[in-house]
Amino acid sequence: MSKLSNKDSAVSINSAQGSPRPTLTDRIRNLAFPRSNSGSPGKSEAHSHVWRDQNPALEIENPADIGQSQSVKKEALTQAELSLELQLNPGSIHMGDAFLDCLQCQPYRPFEAQRIYDNMIATAASTEVYLENRLSAMKLLARLRCDCSGNLQFAGMPDTQGLAALLLRTGLSSKPPHLSNRVSVTEEAPPSQSGRSGVKQTAARSQSNSRTPSVVGERLNDHLPSLWMYPEHHGSSQDIEPLETFPVKTYATEPGVAINPVVDLSLWLDIMIDVLEKGSDWEIYSYVLVHLPSQLTNMSLCLPHLAQLERLHDVVVFQLQKGKFFEPPGSTGLKKGDVALCLYHTLTIFIAYSEWLPAHKVTDTVSTFLIGMSMWDRTGKCCIHAITLCCHELPKVVDRCLPQILSKMSQMISQSHLAIDALELLNHLARLPAAYQKSIGEELQRTIFGICIGYLRHVRDARDRAGDPANPRSANRLSRVSGDSALQSPPSQSGEVDKDLNEYTYMLAYQIITHWFLAISIEDRDKHVSWILKNLAWKDKSGKIILEEQSQVTLDMMYRTAYLDLGETVRPPVDEKRTIKKTYLRGWSIVTIETIHDSGLSYITTRQASGTTFGIFQQNYQPLPVHHIRYEAPPKMEYRDPKPKIYPSHVLLNLAVTPAPIPIPEQPIILPDNELVQRAISTFDRTDTVDGHKAGVIYIPLGRKDEQEILAAKATSQIFETFLAGLGTKVELQGATFNTQGLDRTSNMDGTHTYAWRDRVTEIVYHVPTMMPTNEETDPQCTNKKRHIGNDFVNIIFNESGLPFRFGTFASAFNFVNIVITPEQVHVPLSSRPSADQAESAYSSYREFFKVQVMWDPSFPETSPAAIPKIVTASTLPGYVRQITLNASVFCFVWSNRGEGEYISSWRSRLREINRLRKRYENTATSASEGYPGMGNAKDRGGAKSYVEGDEWKGIHLANGLAEQDNILFNLDFTRFA
Secondary structure, eight states: OOOOOGGGOOOOTTOGGGOOOOOHHHHHHHHHSOOOTTOOOOTTSOGGGHHHHHOTTOOOSOGGGSOOBTTBOOOOOOHHHHHHHHHHOSTTHHHHHHHHHHHHSSSOOHHHHHHHHHHHHHHHHOSSSBHHHHHHHHHHHTTEEEOTTOEEEEOSSOSOHHHHHHTTOBTTTSOOGGGOOOOBSSOOOOGGGOSTTTOBOOOOOOOOTTSOOOOOBOOSOOOOOOSOOBSOOOSSSSOOOTTEEEEEESSOOSTTOOOOOSOOHHHHHHHHHHHHHHOOBHHHHHHHHHHHHHHHTOHHHHTTOHHHHHHHHHHHHHHHHHTOSOOOOGGGTOOHHHHHHHHHHHHHHTTTTGGGSOHHHHHHHHHHHHHHHHHSTTTHHHHHHHHHHHHHHOHHHHHHHHHHHHHHHHHTTTOGGGHHHHHHHHHHHHTOGGGTTTTOOHHHHHHHHHHHHHHHHHHHHHHHHHTOTTOOOOSOOOOOOSSGGGSOOOHHHHHHHHHHHHHHHHHHHHHHHHHHHHHSOTTTTHHHHHHHHHHHOEEOTTSOEEOOHHHHHHHHHHHHHTTOOSOOOOOOOOOGGGEEEEEEEETTEEEEEEEETTTOOEEEEEEETTEEEEEEEOOOOOOOOTTOOOOOOOOOTTOOSOOOSOOHHHHHHHHHOOSSOOOGGGSOEEEOOSHHHHHHHHHHHHSOSSEEEEEEEEEEOTTOOSHHHHHTOOOOOHHHHHHHHHHSEEEEOTTOOSOOTTOOSSSOTTOSEEEEEEOSSEEEEEEOGGGSOOOTTTOTTOHHHHHHHTTOSEEEEEEOSSSOOOGGGSOOSSOOEEEEEEEEEEEEESSSSOOTTSOTTOEEEEEEEEEEEEEEOTTSOOOOTTSSOEEEETTTHHHHHHHHHHHHHHHHHHHHTTTSOOOOOHHHHHHHHHHHHHHHHTTSHHIIIIISTTOSSTTTTTTOOOSSSTTOOOOEEETTEEEOGGGHHHHHOGGGTO
């Protein structure tokens, strides 16, 4: 692939007979110097400016209506005068004022607005004007947006803070002004042109394809303040409301309707593409790097210009795959990887445009992310986040690339700063069969387990180092990612943050082992048990084999599900008056057997850490032969009920033991039927078999921005209801048997229904204010709703207000994460790939796209793949947001328990209840007299050693009993005999 240039740019999809699109230079020349009456428009002239040839002498009609800004009245300017002012007057900000005045006056003046817009385009494209002028024009152009009707909008403050911080362009991230250097990545100025307002740009110096473009010169005045920072001025002295809409069409929204757009946004896209392709002064180049991704997220703005989008995609992919993009000046302190990271954020936006790109270019997009996972130090996190989104949006492409993706990830285990991002990717992937079902096999499954175990080993090593005063190295350093919060924490806080991140990594790794084990078909699960168990067990410094609690519950899960895929069981109705009940401790389980004494029908409840199983056992008896002698018990004086013919002990002996000798520690322990045991079992049963989570789902109607008016909303939109239905299942609250996470189950105080979602490991219940009763008279502050929303660690904000969402809108000490969803309705082409003779304005239907961005509490570390906004389609939005919510909730549990010990999952809580019972009864008179005859004391044992007293027993409890230390791995593997 050769280096891209303007000559190689994509052909316009509406050019007559496939004629090539004119170069940007030609198009700008046509704007700056309109033809005379005698001129005739050529085929190369932009179609949206034909009107200018028909009105070459058009003058501004009413100068008094233009330029009324801050009591400054400007004179009317002709086209030539405007061009001259742009070159000479740093107050090109006047052009921004004039442009807005033309749009805001009644009636608005489209011809004048277009003329001024064309001059701003000419200024932004020119290398002959002052940098300040050029940048001033670009600041206004970078804020252009449009709605689904093609009406022009202005963004109040683009969401570019993250990338601005990356390039040291925010207050917290930047150097002191006197250390900021202004240099060029392709240009140099002669010494005589120094000075802030006197710096002009020279022609761009061409770069060779044989080497990486780099800085070719620095000005003598290399200690000048940066010309732009975040937050910034928007190129006009007027205040602009966020997403203020003007009645100005940027493209036609109905087939066959011809319009003359006031602004040709394809020109602005071409300018930014040229800056990326050819380079520019660092001030210009860095500005485009930071602001281009934000503008691309406005699909209504960009989708009509498919030729520019495809060309931009080609440029970015080529530069990233070949590494041939421009390096930042050395004096800035930035690295080439920082530029690469900005380009990767641009490429991530193209995932949303995949439908309108050729299939091979979509594959190139994913392949480019694969390169970035390891090519540069700074790009790994962004590329993993992009591939995470691709799992939802492009599952077939991910399926084809999965072997390469997993291979890359297995090579990145040593990069601890990517641990969370890599594991969250695997967590998303496990719940998306369409993204792995064709390519996954035993080898790739083993690779996934190996990645998780590799990160577990890293966490264990980190814990060892933390406990060793001689080695105070932190286990996991926060890398600088997007946003000011991405800067490294102060030394006093860094260690605590690292510890929390390691705990989250630890929990994620075990979660993924569980999810992927259950995702494997039941025919293949037992193939992985031995390998997983061998790697979950580890040796401490003394050489002792350790099986930590989380490993024990993982083993318990595999023991229950390796040969079972029928889901959960339910306890059948039992007539307790006719049954004899006994409860035993057997390994890591509590076994209760309830036997009907006259029929032998037995109800067996097996309580384990990872779940409870209900079953029925009954021996199939046949009628006795007629000549069989019946043995009858002698009658008793006060005999009232028939004597039982079978006891639960018989069932236990048939299911759990054999007549062969069983080591005493492995024998079941019978539990007494007393209040203490009953209370312990009742507590155990109240502990969920899945990890429970909750999250608020808040709808913000048009124009609302305060907490009270948002929570008081009753009506919603159809797209919100569709999103809710995708998040989970609508369930009734009254009489609910699941954990409703605080929602009332008796009086409908919190509504009649909510939404919930559950799999075999996790359950999440959503608190939806619009589904809760609203009484503005008795509860004007909506405190009943707030008591749920305010206590949710994670809130999903569905923002249709038309206004930016502020993190502190819902004041609470517990809201750590807000997942903000902003819908955008977009007109889409008649087909995904329009034909050459199909007009760019041929649009026939609306489609919903959504911008998803995760916001954190300032004290909270960033851990989400949506830290930088992502564009998501309607069909994949619920699954993508749900998984982000679950991951964020898990981390919030870890974060909220900091300083109070580690977070204990429901499975571990259940295991601890079992171990408490074992510790209480394994050496009591109950177990000695009823369970283990002769074990009561040393005299009864005849001096024999006790394997359950003191420190003599060197084994550990297993799911099926106990194991000797020397044979632990052998004994752990239940697949040997199953």
